[in-house]
Amino acid sequence: MAFDYDLYVIGGGSGGVRAARMAAATGARVALAEESRMGGTCVIRGCVPKKLMVFASSFRELPAQARAYGWDIPEGHFDWQAFRTRLNGELDRLEGVYRRLLDSSGVEIHDARARLIGPHEVALADGRRFSAKHILIATGGRPERPDLPGAGHGLVSDDVFNFERLPERILIVGGGFIACEMACILQGLGVRVTQFYRGAQILRGFDEEARGLIAEAIRARGINLRLGTDIAAIGPKGSFADGMDVPAAEMQLGLGRATIGAGPFTVQSTTGELCDVDQVLFATGRRPNTEGLGLEELGVGIGRRGEILVDDYSQTAVPSVYAIGDVTNRVNLTPVAIREGMAFVQTVFHGQPTPVDHDLIPAAVFTQPELGAVGLTEEAAREQGPIEVYAASFRPMRSAFAGGDGRVLMKLIVCSDTRRVLGCHIVAPEAGEMIQLAAIAVKMGATKEDFDRTCAVHPTMAEELVTMRNPVRKF
Template sequence: MTFDLDLFVIGGGSGGVRAARMAAASGARVALAEASRMGGTCVIRGCVPKKLMVFASSFREMPAEARAYGWDIGDGAFDWTAFRARLHAELDRLEGVYRRLLDGSGVTIHDTWARLADAHTVELADGRRFTAKHILVATGGRPERPDLPGAHLGIVSDDIFLMDHLPRSILIVGGGFIACEMACILQGLGVAVTQFYRGAQILRGFDDEARGLVAEAMKARGVNLHCGTNILEMAQAGADHGLTGAVTGGGMGPPVGESHAPEGQSGGPIWVKATNGTEATFDAVLFATGRAPNSAGMGLAELGVEIGRRGEVVVDSYSQTAVPSIYAIGDVTNRVNLTPVAIREGMAFSRTVFDGIPTPVDHELIPAAVFTQPELGTVGLTEEEARARGPIEVYATSFRPMRSAFAGAPDRVLMKLIVCQQSRKVLGCHIVAPEAGEMIQLAAIAVKMGATKEDFDRTVAVHPTMAEELVTMRSPVRKA
């Protein structure tokens, strides 16, 4: 059978773009469809704008710290409007880079929605159809909104970067990395932040000791964190629940900018009743309660592609679905939902299908960072996971780093290694500290290579640094 294309990629995020470019470089005829902006979640409404907001929020404490070091500097004020303009200019620039990379690789771009008509045919929103020997689904995920009364009044993470003005107060619902990062960002920008999480502790799935330290640091910085708490109902303030905007819990905080209501919402303060019995009003409510794969309406299940209970496209270790011509990578598969993983999956797909080198995706020992303040960097097993697998030793230290201690700040950091008693291999490394994401990237190389505790011990420390503690801890704090 003759096809129009060798590969049609649906989705212009980091994974889809990488797969398309690599396939085109091998000589394949490639097209890509993207219904939104090129760059996907990471570039347009995720990692990149979030990290820029992390940088912006980190300057709030800088003047006080600078004064402790002898600088005569005032507190200043944050201008969201000026920052937002520069932020969107940068996102526009990056989207242009993605388009130029695709164009330079010879990939045909279709700026429209696409679905599968059959196992080898993609149909665009305007009715055009293209046949392809292989089809790659890389449509990513989307924020979920909970099913509760008044939930339509809240915003989701995609909306944060589109706000015209910062709210004076916000309730963040959720305890995952998006919720916690946004709590720290907005608090750092001067917003009064309250956070509800229905679980016992934030950052489920991360090391207990590490996430406990992050939670304490967030509260110390002013985040009004309530675990074991959720929204019972919410409504426009002053509506039939009888409130007129008076706060009965949570607090509104000092004015930072004009109140903002997301586009399409009714505007004005939002009344919230919590499961712990408290009631409060907030300028905004942000739901960071999970993400769902973007697989609906694409015709996948009708063609025999297996779809999981959360909407994920089920694939094998080579990213192939139950239909041989259809593959899927990235968040739509709900494997490990991280941008670098989607890129690796795209590379593995291209090598397997177009270079003839079968390359399974390696999902073992993937490092990750949570950009809270302080950051949490992690790779490998948590103490709890490792303990369940066999005898371990735990090496850990928590201390006030030199920079903040000199300035009189109470901040603490954590350096932690999980070691197998038998093999002496470092099974996990967990860091809570400023720039932990930078540190864990390098530590992950050693852990991925199978370094032992003695390998760490043989490494000479870089002094004075926080990270030197990773190679100077001689005695375990506990064994299990």
């Protein structure tokens, strides 16, 4: 059978774009469909704009710190409109880069929503149909709102980048990456932030000691972090007074959704407390974008969370259909989606079956200070066998000189038998930069003695990783 394309990619995020370009480099005929902006969540409404907001928010503390070092610098004022204009210009530039990369690689771009109508056929929203030997789904994920009264009023992470003006008061609901990062960002930009998390500690899945230090730092910044607390309902300001309920229409998820800046609202917590805020931001999870793609009709397996079920080679139950990235809900990180796309091309277009390697993936949480981690947490390592824990917590020189009380953490988890470093956890400014380099050593199987043999760079925070001689705990 003659096909229009050798590969048809649905989704123009980082993973889909990388796979399309690499496949085209083999001489394959490739097309890519994207219904929204090219670049996907990471470039347009995720990692990139978020990190730029992290940079913007971090300048709030610099004037005071600079004055402690002898500089005569006034407090200054943050101009959201000026920043937002510059941010949108940068996102436009990056989207153009993605489009040029695809074009120069010979990938045909279809700016339309696509769905599968056969194991080798896709249909676009504009009525066009194309056939392909292989179809790759890389449609990513989206933030979701919880099912509770008035939830339609709440914002999600996508909305933050579209604020016409910053709210004075915001409630952030959640305790993961996005919730904690957004809490620090918005507080740094001058917003009064309250954060609800229903669990006992934020950043579930990370090392307990590191999580605790981040929670302390969040509170020290002035963020009202409320653990063991969730949101019960949202209504217009004054709702719930004298027992008044949210109007019936508001009880239905998605109805009466407020436009950005349409607060204020009254929020009722699960502890029965009421608080008034200008906006509510839900950072309570993301869901794979699989609805309306025609997958189940074809026999493509779908999991409990709506994720596409794939094997170690990203292949679905339909042999011609593959999926990578957040839509598979394996490890939802941009670099992982890119590597999955590269492994797919090696497998399908180079004839070299390449399973995806999800072992020892480093991660960074861009709170202030940042959290960087790779490998096992102390808690997980204890369950696998005898370990030694090396840790150092101290006030870093730069902020301590200026009178700051914040602490950093350098932590290594070591197998007592093999001496291999099983995990590395860093809480510090620029921890993301540090953990990238530490991850190389951990991935290579470095031992504690390998770390010890490495000469320290002094004076730095990271030198503690190679100067800790005695364990603080053994299990």
